[in-house]
Amino acid sequence: MNAHDASPGTDHGSPTLSPLGYPTNLFAGKETFEGVNETIGSVVLRDRQPRPWWIGFIIAFMLLMVLFLAISWLLIRGVGIWGINIPVAWGYAIVNFVWWIGIAHAGTFISAILLLMFQHWRTAINRFSEAMTLFAIACAGMFPLLHLGRPWVFYWILPYPDTMKMWPQFRSPLVWDVFAVGTYFTVSLLFWYLGLVPDLATVRDRARKKWQKIFYGVLALGWRNSAAHWQRHQIAYLLLAALATPLVLSVHSVVSLDFSVAQLPGWHSTIFPPYFVAGAIYSGFAMVITIVIPVRKIYRLENLITLRHFNNMANVMLVTGLIVAYGYFIEAFMSWYSGDIFDQYMMTNRVLGPYGWIFWLLMLVNVVIPQALWSARVRRNLVALFLVALSINLGMWLERFVIIITSLHRDFVPSSWGMFFPTIWDWATLFGSIGLFLTLLFLFIRFLPMIAISETRELVAEPQKAMTL
Amino acid sequence: MAQIFSRNANVHARVTIFGAVVLICGAGWATNEIFWSPYTTYVGVPLNQPVPFSHKHHVAEDGIDCRYCHTSVEKSRFAGMPTSETCMHCHSQIFSDVPLLAPVRESLATNTPLKWNRVHDLPDYVYFDHSVHVAKGIGCSTCHGRVDQMPITWRVNTLYMKWCLECHSDPQKFVRPRDQVFDMAWQPPSNQKTENARLVGQYHIDTSGRLMNCSTCHR
Numbered sequence: 247m248n249a250h251d252a253s254p255g256t257d258h259g260s261p262t263l264s265p266l267g268y269p270t271n272l273f274a275g276k277e278t279f280e281g282v283n284e285t286i287g288s289v290v291l292r293d294r295q296p297r298p299w300w301i302g303f304i305i306a307f308m309l310l311m312v313l314f315l316a317i318s319w320l321l322i323r324g325v326g327i328w329g330i331n332i333p334v335a336w337g338y339a340i341v342n343f344v345w346w347i348g349i350a351h352a353g354t355f356i357s358a359i360l361l362l363m364f365q366h367w368r369t370a371i372n373r374f375s376e377a378m379t380l381f382a383i384a385c386a387g388m389f390p391l392l393h394l395g396r397p398w399v400f401y402w403i404l405p406y407p408d409t410m411k412m413w414p415q416f417r418s419p420l421v422w423d424v425f426a427v428g429t430y431f432t433v434s435l436l437f438w439y440l441g442l443v444p445d446l447a448t449v450r451d452r453a454r455k456k457w458q459k460i461f462y463g464v465l466a467l468g469w470r471n472s473a474a475h476w477q478r479h480q481i482a483y484l485l486l487a488a489l490a491t492p493l494v495l496s497v498h499s500v501v502s503l504d505f506s507v508a509q510l511p512g513w514h515s516t517i518f519p520p521y522f523v524a525g526a527i528y529s530g531f532a533m534v535i536t537i538v539i540p541v542r543k544i545y546r547l548e549n550l551i552t553l554r555h556f557n558n559m560a561n562v563m564l565v566t567g568l569i570v571a572y573g574y575f576i577e578a579f580m581s582w583y584s585g586d587i588f589d590q591y592m593m594t595n596r597v598l599g600p601y602g603w604i605f606w607l608l609m610l611v612n613v614v615i616p617q618a619l620w621s622a623r624v625r626r627n628l629v630a631l632f633l634v635a636l637s638i639n640l641g642m643w644l645e646r647f648v649i650i651i652t653s654l655h656r657d658f659v660p661s662s663w664g665m666f667f668p669t670i671w672d673w674a675t676l677f678g679s680i681g682l683f684l685t686l687l688f689l690f691i692r693f694l695p696m697i698a699i700s701e702t703r704e705l706v707a708e709p710q711k712a713m714t715l
Numbered sequence: 716m717a718q719i720f721s722r723n724a725n726v727h728a729r730v731t732i733f734g735a736v737v738l739i740c741g742a743g744w745a746t747n748e749i750f751w752s753p754y755t756t757y758v759g760v761p762l763n764q765p766v767p768f769s770h771k772h773h774v775a776e777d778g779i780d781c782r783y784c785h786t787s788v789e790k791s792r793f794a795g796m797p798t799s800e801t802c803m804h805c806h807s808q809i810f811s812d813v814p815l816l817a818p819v820r821e822s823l824a825t826n827t828p829l830k831w832n833r834v835h836d837l838p839d840y841v842y843f844d845h846s847v848h849v850a851k852g853i854g855c856s857t858c859h860g861r862v863d864q865m866p867i868t869w870r871v872n873t874l875y876m877k878w879c880l881e882c883h884s885d886p887q888k889f890v891r892p893r894d895q896v897f898d899m900a901w902q903p904p905s906n907q908k909t910e911n912a913r914l915v916g917q918y919h920i921d922t923s924g925r926l927m928n929c930s931t932c933h934r
Contacts, residue, residue, distance in 0.1 A: 409750055409875040459719045468725065 279703050282550070286445075286697045287452050289545055295692060298544045303688040309681020316674040320392060327671045334654045334666035339393035340504075341646040342676055345529070346386035346683075347427065347501055348522075348642060351494060352530025353379025354434060357441075358490040361483075367558055369701040370551045373445075374541075375534045376438040377696070381686040382533070383431045385679040390423070392675070419503040426500035430493050437486045443469050444479065444700040498526040505649065511592035512653030515580065521573030525642060528566035531559050532638035539632045541691065550697055553626045560625040563638065567616045570645075574613065588658055600665065601652045608648055612641025756875070761867040762832045765818045774863035774899065781855055781897050792844040796831060799823040834868050835859070842934045851918045852890045853882070856899050863899040883926040887911045890920065 320327060330337035353375040360368040391400045403424050405414050414421045447469035450462035469475060502522035505513035535556065542551045581593040597605050615637045624630045656663045690696065753760050773779050782788060787795035799822040806816055822829050837843050848858075855862065860871030872878050882889045890911050895901045904910055915922060925931065 407747065409873070409877050411877040411880045456719075463719050468720075468728070 279706060282699060282702045282706060283448060283452065285547065285550060286695050286699050286702070287449050289691065290449055290693055290695060291453060291458065296544055298540070299688065299691070302684065303692075306681050306684035306688055309677055310685045311681075312674050313678025313681055316671050316678050317392065319671060320675075321397065325393065325395060327669060328675075329666055329668045329672055331664070331666075333657060333662055333664045334651055336393075336650050336654060337666055338668055338672040338676055339389045341643065341650055342679060343386050343389035343393075344501055344522075344646045344650075345643045346382045346389070346679065348498060348526035348529040349533045350379045350382035350386060350430070350434075350530065351498060351523070351526035352534050353377075353382075354430070354437075354490050354494045355527050355530065356534070357437060358487040359494060361487045362491060365558075366705060367555055369698055369705055370547075370555055371534060371538060371559070371697075372701075373438075373441065373698045374538060374696050375530070376434060376441070377690045377694070378533060378537065378687065379434050379530075380431070380438060381683050381690075383427065383434065384686065385683050387427055387431070388679065388682075389675075390420075419500065419507050422500045423504060426493075426497045430497045433486065433490050433493060437483075437490055440479070440483055440486060441698060441701075442694065443467055444471070444476075445695045445698060447471065448699050449695055494527075495523055498522045505653075510653055510657055511581070511586070511588045512596065512649065515577060517573055517576050517580070521570060521576075524566045524569035524573065525645065528563055528570055529638060529642035531563045531566070532635040532642070535559055535563075535631060535635040536639060537687065539628050539635075541696070545691075545696075547697070550702060556628065556631055557622070557625045560619045560631060560634075563616065563635075564619040567612070567619070567638070571613045574609075592653060592656070595656050596648060596652045599652065599656070601648070601655070604644055605648055605652070608641055608644040611637040612645060616641075751873070756870070756873040757834075758870050758873055761865075761869045762834055764832055764867065765829055766816065767867060769866045770862040770868055771864055771866050788845045789849050790846055792842075792846065794845045796828075799829060834870055835874065837874060841932050843932065849896055850893070851886075851920050852893050852896065852914055853886075854891050854896045854898065854901055856901065857882075857889050857891075861899055879932070880927065883931070886920050886922065886926070887915050890914045890918070893918075 325339075328337055328339070330339075353372075356368050356375045357372045360372075391397050394400055402408070402410075402412060403414055403421060414424075443466060446462050446466040450459060450466050453459045453462055499519035499522065502518035506515050506518040508514060538551060539556075542548060578593055578597075581589040584590075596602070616634055618624045618630065618634055624634065651666050655666055749755055774781070784797035784801055785794040786797075787793060799819050802816075802819050803823055806819065810816060818829060858872055862868065888911070891901055891903070892914065914920075920926075
């Protein structure tokens with residue numbers, strides 16, 4: 247596709263560096279079509295999963311049970327079991343919602359934007375991060391619904407011909423959220439499934455057991471690998487990618503408007519949409535790295551997911567992390583520059599108030615530690631990279647905590663100030679949602695090809711595509 | 716290698732996909748139908764009562780005013796249900812020993828009120844006041860229909876919030892002169908539009924939209 251993609255003279259198999267000092271090869275060794283099919287396809291077709299899969303799945307499943315317990319108790323007793331009250335009416339539920347929806351952004355960024363930009367290195371991780379996106383949206387979408395006093399009438403927020411003449415309030419960003427997140431989930435699901443179809447056919451054809459043949463056969467929708475199939479598939483895939491691209495920017499912008507449309511100091515800020523989007527991609531890539539490093543190790547995918555992938559992802563994290571740091575700086579600057587005493591007090595309180603230690607922890611884990619990614623040695627050292635990614639995951643959660651809770655707990659009138667303390671049910675719901683996420687992820691690894699087989703075969707056939715700077 | 720799927724598989728796939736669409740749309744339509752049908756709304760469904768009281772007989776044939784029995788309709792939130800003594804004003808003299816009225820006589824003798832089955836029962840989270848509606852020129856028949864033609868009473872309106880708001884969003888359509896409120900057969904005049912605009916002004920009905928506030932009814 248791109249003429250300069252090819253860099254002649256580079257030996258396909260050897261670990262060489264590009265002029266900019268990056269590893270150039272997407273494959274560690276000489277890959278063949280059959281090798282690709284076998285490496286990826288065998289994971290879902292084998293009878294026994296490796297021991298780490300079982301350990302991980304059992305832990306995730308237990309956390310999922312914690313979530314069910316927390317939700318059941320919530321439905322019985324109401325949102326009073328959480329630490330929320332006036333003035334902090336938006337507690338962990340909204341922190342977790344924004345955190346998860348942010349994590350959900352890497353998938354579409356990798357799938358759609360990198361696809362349209364011909365970044366072929368995305369192939370090894372796109373399927374995985376798309377699945378992650380879907381599961382993260384599922385976790386995210388749960389929280390605002392649980393945060394409703396009566397979750398069972400959540401459908402009141404949808405415009406439908408009801409008996410109450412209660413049309414949704416379309417001037418409220420909370421209604422925009424429903425549409426933004428709903429659209430995002432639908433498009434992500436279609437995109438993910440469309441990409442899966444040829445791979446499901448590959449798995450179907452390699453399957454030995456009857457139930458596998460039927461299961462993957464039904465899901466493959468009769469894919470016969472014909473040229474006509476491929477032509478339509480590619481058109482549909484590109485169209486969906488083009489549709490999904492604006493969503494990467496719009497969804498988290500809409501989420502940020504939940505805050506910036508409000509009048510509250512600490513929320514009422516125009517920097518929010520771009521800074522939230524950057525933060526979303528930042529946390530999304532951090533989560534991809536956190537999950538891919540152990541999975542690559544367990545399933546021995548070193549040949550397909552190479553250090554170059556980690557290097558590129560670390561670069562994206564470094565850039566978006568700097569944008570996020572700039573956002574923190576501008577927030578502080580604007581509150582001083584505005585001359586508004588409430589805004590200035592909000593910033594002082596955020597840094598030196600009762601939740602000040604969380605702010606400083608945020609600065610450490612989300613701004614200072616990620617600067618290690620400037621070093622190429624850190625970017626290619628998987629242990630170091632894993633730790634940095636974990637630190638960013640924590641940092642992005644803390645960021646939402648700082649924005650939501652420290653802004654709410656002290657507003658204009660000192661008589662209405664208060665404190666927020668999470669309860670055990672707040673923690674149970676947070677860790678339970680991580681359990682839901684991981685359970686779905688483990689099931690995905692077990693039952694669906696986690697790397698795009700057909701796209702990887704394409705790179706094997708046209709290795710020059712894999713040789714970009 | 717034997718084929719797993721027969722030639723019919725394509726048909727099955729198409730039927731499944733289109734069937735799912737039809738099924739989902741059909742489920743939506745059916746839900747809507749059920750919610751608007753008498754099965755849910757009880758519109759037009761006569762309720763059994765301890766005594767088969769006929770509004771048709773008492774209002775249309777005897778000409779008794781609504782307020783003879785529903786005494787507090789102009790003064791209170793609750794229109795008021797007649798005491799057994801009220802029934803006995805007449806029925807101690809006429810039909811005084813028919814078996815049909817035995818529950819009324821027993822109620823009087825034992826001093827325990829009759830337990831009527833409510834035809835119009837609003838949920839407890841709705842604040843509704845008869846007196847203000849009567850005072851602002853909303854007639855009985857606007858909500859309760861032609862009670863004078865009902866042998867046994869039934870609902871003519873759903874009491875859904877949507878129905879309440881039809882009038883609260885545009886009271887001009889339903890208002891009538893105060894002296895016509897208890898007239899069962901009242902019909903809007905031909906110059907209703909200009910006349911009703913005048914009435915809305917005269918009765919100080921708030922058209923600023925405040926009648927549509929949540930807290931107007933959910934207090």
